[in-house]
Amino acid sequence: MSVNDGHYSFKVYNYFMTINFRINQDYLIAHTLISCKEHDFSSEEHKKDIVAFQDHAWELSKDLYNLIPERTDAETILRIGDFEKYTKMVGQLDDYVNKLKQSKEFKVILEQTEKYRQFCEREWGSNYGRISKIIQELTQFNLDKQVAVFITHPSQRNGRSIGLDKIAWGHTEDWPNYTVVYLWHEILHKYMDNTDLNHALIELITDYELRRQLGGPDYPPFTTGHERLQKTEEILLPHWKRYLSSKNKNFTNFQEKVEKLTDL
Numbered sequence: 001m002s003v004n005d006g007h008y009s010f011k012v013y014n015y016f017m018t019i020n021f022r023i024n025q026d027y028l029i030a031h032t033l034i035s036c037k038e039h040d041f042s043s044e045e046h047k048k049d050i051v052a053f054q055d056h057a058w059e060l061s062k063d064l065y066n067l068i069p070e071r072t073d074a075e076t077i078l079r080i081g082d083f084e085k086y087t088k089m090v091g092q093l094d095d096y097v098n099k100l101k102q103s104k105e106f107k108v109i110l111e112q113t114e115k116y117r118q119f120c121e122r123e124w125g126s127n128y129g130r131i132s133k134i135i136q137e138l139t140q141f142n143l144d145k146q147v148a149v150f151i152t153h154p155s156q157r158n159g160r161s162i163g164l165d166k167i168a169w170g171h172t173e174d175w176p177n178y179t180v181v182y183l184w185h186e187i188l189h190k191y192m193d194n195t196d197l198n199h200a201l202i203e204l205i206t207d208y209e210l211r212r213q214l215g216g217p218d219y220p221p222f223t224t225g226h227e228r229l230q231k232t233e234e235i236l237l238p239h240w241k242r243y244l245s246s247k248n249k250n251f252t253n254f255q256e257k258v259e260k261l262t263d264l
């Protein structure tokens with residue numbers, strides 16, 4: 001909608017993102033149990049509670065623990081025998097997960113995750129206006145999507161865009177606004193095809209520029225994002241800086257222009 005009072009002409013954006021912060025207990029259990037490696041942890045806080053829950057689930061049934069998606073592989077068929085036996089075992093997973101839900105070890109995880117869910121909701125709500133304006137200025141996207149964010153334990157790493165309306169998220173708050181900067185990163189994945197160039201552009205918009213405008217460090221160096229995108233970001237940098245200083249930004253045009261760069 002355009003408002004014109006005779007002196008100024010400006011656009012009023014009525015769009016807003018509807019973000020629903022949720023916990024899906026089945027998914028929380030799956031994610032907490034598969035994230036066992038050192039790198040899967042984003043913080044030492046509550047680590048012993050997480051390990052206690054993992055140990056409890058392992059003691060209850062190693063075989064069923066190993067059937068949780070991502071723990072399992074094609075060789076599972078050889079270990080169990082055949083698909084018929086495998087299907088029978090998978091049929092017990094629901095019962096196993098229900099038992100885990102009743103355990104005191106899981107109740108601790110759920111409580112810590114619920115506290116973090118409320119924190120995410122507050123952080124998102126407290127500076128939505130300011131941040132959505134920054135994203136709007138940088139991308140001109142219609143920020144009108146409805147997205148469910150499925151929260152996992154803050155001490156374990158998570159961050160994925162799933163389809164058009166879901167995000168899986170969990171990470172310790174390493175610096176101020178960490179959660180919102182990376183939630184916007186995942187949201188922008190829903191507006192752009194999944195190419196390395198687009199991923200580098202998303203990092204420039206959120207991980208670097210949005211974070212900088214919220215009081216974070218200047219860039220380069222490009223050290224916080226995916227390592228394989230750093231070279232692309234170095235090549236994009238002069239074009240990106242020119243885009244940032246231009247008055248009439250058109251992100252789609254900018255994107256088409258940098259797609260043609262021969263050195264990428």
Ligand SMILES: [Zn+2]
Pocket residue numbers: 185186189199202
């Ligand atoms: Zn990404």
